[in-house]
Amino acid sequence: MCANRIYAPIHDIKWSDAEKLVARNAFKNAYGRECKAIQAKLKKMIATASAPSNLWEIHDYLSEQRNQTDEKYDYRYSVLIFVFARLLSEGWLQKNELKGIGEEKMKQIRMEASV
Amino acid sequence: MCANRIYAPIHDIKWSDAEKLVARNAFKNAYGRECKAIQAKLKKMIATASAPSNLWEIHDYLSEQRNQTDEKYDYRYSVLIFVFARLLSEGWLQKNELKGIGEEKMKQIRMEASV
Numbered sequence: 001m002c003a004n005r006i007y008a009p010i011h012d013i014k015w016s017d018a019e020k021l022v023a024r025n026a027f028k029n030a031y032g033r034e035c036k037a038i039q040a041k042l043k044k045m046i047a048t049a050s051a052p053s054n055l056w057e058i059h060d061y062l063s064e065q066r067n068q069t070d071e072k073y074d075y076r077y078s079v080l081i082f083v084f085a086r087l088l089s090e091g092w093l094q095k096n097e098l099k100g101i102g103e104e105k106m107k108q109i110r111m112e113a114s115v
Numbered sequence: 116m117c118a119n120r121i122y123a124p125i126h127d128i129k130w131s132d133a134e135k136l137v138a139r140n141a142f143k144n145a146y147g148r149e150c151k152a153i154q155a156k157l158k159k160m161i162a163t164a165s166a167p168s169n170l171w172e173i174h175d176y177l178s179e180q181r182n183q184t185d186e187k188y189d190y191r192y193s194v195l196i197f198v199f200a201r202l203l204s205e206g207w208l209q210k211n212e213l214k215g216i217g218e219e220k221m222k223q224i225r226m227e228a229s230v
Contacts, residue, residue, distance in 0.1 A: 035167035042161055042170070052150035058157070059177040066174055 013105060015077050022100035023080060030092040031073050038065050081105060085112030128220060130192050137215035138195060145207040146188050153180045196220060200227030 015023065045058050074083055087093035088109065098106060130138065160173050189198055202208035203224065213221060 032167060035170055038170055039161065039164055042173070046154065046157055046161055049154055052147060055150055055153055055157070055177070056181060059174070059181055062170070062174040062177060066171060 013077070013081070013108075015080070015105075016102075019101050019105070020077075022098060023077075023084075024075075026084065026087075026093055026097045027073065027075055027080075029097060030087045031069070034069060034092050038062075038069075081108050082112055084109045088113040128192075128196070128223075130195070130220075131217075134216050134220070135192075137213060138192075138199075139190075141199065141202075141208055141212045142188065142190055142195075144212060145202045146184070149184060149207050153177075153184075196223050197227055199224045203228040 042058065042062070045054070045061065049055060049058065072083070072086065084093060084098060085108075088095065095110075098109065101109075157173065157177070160169070160176065164170060164173065187198070187201065199208060199213060200223075203210065210221075210225075213224065216224075
């Protein structure tokens with residue numbers, strides 16, 4: 001037990017239906033944004049591909065992105081605080097998109113994100 | 116032993132330096148051609164991608180093509196008769212690109228390719 005903990009343990013935090021709606025939309029928007037960025041990079045890579053080996057570099061890039069996004073976009077309420085913190089710090093999400101999520105959760109998200 | 120065999124066992128076939136040069140070029144050209152076709156398909160897929168799931172369909176497509184080409188383009192002289200036969204039958208190679216390869220080998224390639 002951490003004597004300095006001022007928030008409820010993250011696993012114990014309950015999400016209301018209204019918060020879940022906000023969270024679901026924010027999550028979806030961030031995911032769509034990151035996928036758009038991957039798509040844009042992919043277009044550039046394919047446009048400049050000249051040698052067969054470039055094709056497999058594109059494949060390597062997509063494999064890496066798929067692994068990263070699969071790991072990152074984990075929509076479980078028990079880890080959502082960390083997920084949103086990461087998305088904020090990486091710029092895939094803006095704080096105002098989380099409007100409607102309770103202040104205690106937002107404090108924890110900001111603290112984890114250090115933004 | 117097959118009583119009807121009229122050719123030397125494929126594993127015993129020797130390739131002259133001149134034949135190796137023809138084979139190497141034919142192999143390289145077929146590979147380049149197939150990779151160009153994959154690249155063209157990839158461009159179409161990326162141009163019409165709209166949902167995030169389309170990205171991973173592209174990744175699945177590339178994974179499949181990479182596995183298939185890795186398996187198909189096997190430049191070992193012990194299997195090259197079969198490789199060329201397959202490339203001819205799939206249209207990645209034309210018979211005239213094998214000009215310079217000995218008649219016994221060409222018979223075996225044609226027989227395997229059934230072209």
